[in-house]
Amino acid sequence: MFSVRLFAGAFALVSLLGVQPAIRTAVAAELELKMQFASPDGTPWNDMDRRFAAQLEEITGGRAEVVFFPPNSVTPFKDWLQATGAGLLDIGFVWHPVLPGKFPQMELFSLPGLSKNQTLATIVYWRIRDEYPEMGKLFTDEDNVVELATFVAMGSHLHTSKPIRSLADLKGKVFAAQDPAGVQVLEKLGASASVMVGPDAYLAMQRGAVDGVLCAWGWVNNFKLNEVTTYHTLLNLNPGTYSTVMNKDTWNKLTPDEQRHLADLRPVYFFYNTTNGAAAAMGDIPPENIFTLSAEDQAKLADAMQPLWGAWVEKANGMDMPGQEILDETARLMKLYDQN
Numbered sequence: 001m002f003s004v005r006l007f008a009g010a011f012a013l014v015s016l017l018g019v020q021p022a023i024r025t026a027v028a029a030e031l032e033l034k035m036q037f038a039s040p041d042g043t044p045w046n047d048m049d050r051r052f053a054a055q056l057e058e059i060t061g062g063r064a065e066v067v068f069f070p071p072n073s074v075t076p077f078k079d080w081l082q083a084t085g086a087g088l089l090d091i092g093f094v095w096h097p098v099l100p101g102k103f104p105q106m107e108l109f110s111l112p113g114l115s116k117n118q119t120l121a122t123i124v125y126w127r128i129r130d131e132y133p134e135m136g137k138l139f140t141d142e143d144n145v146v147e148l149a150t151f152v153a154m155g156s157h158l159h160t161s162k163p164i165r166s167l168a169d170l171k172g173k174v175f176a177a178q179d180p181a182g183v184q185v186l187e188k189l190g191a192s193a194s195v196m197v198g199p200d201a202y203l204a205m206q207r208g209a210v211d212g213v214l215c216a217w218g219w220v221n222n223f224k225l226n227e228v229t230t231y232h233t234l235l236n237l238n239p240g241t242y243s244t245v246m247n248k249d250t251w252n253k254l255t256p257d258e259q260r261h262l263a264d265l266r267p268v269y270f271f272y273n274t275t276n277g278a279a280a281a282m283g284d285i286p287p288e289n290i291f292t293l294s295a296e297d298q299a300k301l302a303d304a305m306q307p308l309w310g311a312w313v314e315k316a317n318g319m320d321m322p323g324q325e326i327l328d329e330t331a332r333l334m335k336l337y338d339q340n
Helices: 004-012 044-059 077-086 104-110 118-131 180-188 198-206 217-222 256-264 268-283 295-318 323-339
Strands: 031-036 064-069 091-095 145-152 156-160 174-177 192-195 212-215 231-237 241-247 290-292
Touching (some): 044 064, 044 217, 044 256, 077 091, 077 145, 077 198, 077 241, 104 118, 104 180, 104 241, 104 323, 118 145, 118 323, 174 198, 180 192, 180 231, 198 212, 198 217, 212 217, 217 268
Parallel strands (some): 031 064, 174 212, 231 290
Antiparallel strands (some): 091 241, 145 241, 156 231
């Protein structure tokens, strides 16, 4: 059973990135834990990761030392899981949408319109995978990793070079999106789209290859998309999901006490940093550059999203999971936690 404590500790390690380890011991460490940045130095994610790196090193009493590498210096974003399983990295960050079809369970939490709050959605996921164990079977023996934590991210909004004030403005435009669910929604609305991770989306915007990016505010801040976008249309669609994993051979080098003590790492840094990161991303944007859809357009958007819900149910049924039951329970818990 996936416990909240295990999840909490693991997510703290979501990237463990920085230029220098947060703690160094006078004696050379026995274990060198290799990590790679997800975003450039100086971003909220990296501040968070340094603090948790210090905690990880403290858990091992200095027996382990975290060594950090710049973004994409060891492996491209899309190959992070494979690189961690192969031992090129010891702890890796897996953005599920970049591996289409591998994590059908998590596609539930990326359904557009289902979640409006990443914290509540993550808590619901912990509970759902306790009630339906198949929802927690994300990695195979061949992946050669141990799951430390899995989270639901912020909902996505549209960040563009030119104003998008209505759904009609989407037609004929080309966008990058943080996940396949976003691609499907945009295509239903008359746009063209493809999945791109943060650094690739930045370059595509910089080169004029796309008109905008459908992604969370965290991406805007940590991947510096605010440098290449001007306007922002609030949609709160299809949050992405991700896991932190450790190479299985590395995990086996930890003592049983160290493995258990990973559960003592708290996720508050994550919630502080993602929330603060979103606030920072929006802080310097003129209010007139942030748009909200009309009530009519919001209703049209909701209609366009519903077929995706049914498609997930069919996919879950094909995996011998009670798709409609899981979807209904997830929606019920989302509402329950939002009200209490």
